Amino acid sequence: MPFRNPALFDQESGVKSFTVSVLLSGTAPATASQYERFWTAPAKCVVDSFVLTYSVASSSGTVQLEKVPSATAQGSGTNILTGTVSTSSTANTNNSGTISTTAATAELASGDSLALVNAGTLTSLTDLQVTVGLHWIP
Numbered sequence: 678m679p680f681r682n683p684a685l686f687d688q689e690s691g692v693k694s695f696t697v698s699v700l701l702s703g704t705a706p707a708t709a710s711q712y713e714r715f716w717t718a719p720a721k722c723v724v725d726s727f728v729l730t731y732s733v734a735s736s737s738g739t740v741q742l743e744k745v746p747s748a749t750a751q752g753s754g755t756n757i758l759t760g761t762v763s764t765s766s767t768a769n770t771n772n773s774g775t776i777s778t779t780a781a782t783a784e785l786a787s788g789d790s791l792a793l794v795n796a797g798t799l800t801s802l803t804d805l806q807v808t809v810g811l812h813w814i815p
Contacts, residue, residue, distance in 0.1 A: 682720035726810035727774035733803035
């Protein structure tokens with residue numbers, strides 16, 4: 678059965694928010710090849726929030742949230758955050774990213790994926806968890 682966008686079929690109950698999370702457990706976040714697409718939108722939606730946390734900080738790493746359309750290579754998509762989020766600050770603390778206010782940047786079409794893009798020195802980074810808040814749009 679195909680996915681039915683809740684924003685199109687139940688418009689009276691307001692905004693349909695949800696979250697998507699990804700966990701790179703143990704020492705996996707210290708390896709650049711572990712960062713990849715982690716969710717594909719089954720219908721149109723908008724990114725509302727981005728929060729990451731980790732149990733051990735990196736030396737000087739950063740993370741960016743990227744929108745990757747179908748048939749586009751990861752790393753060639755569109756950055757959704759206005760800047761990167763550091764993974765070298767205090768461990769076990771929520772670190773929020775700022776979502777672009779440009780609608781075309783924050784909106785995902787059906788088939789667009791979310792991916793994490795890393796940069797800097799990831800050494801020691803452990804147990805990276807990312808949670809992205811979204812809502813469906815018609």
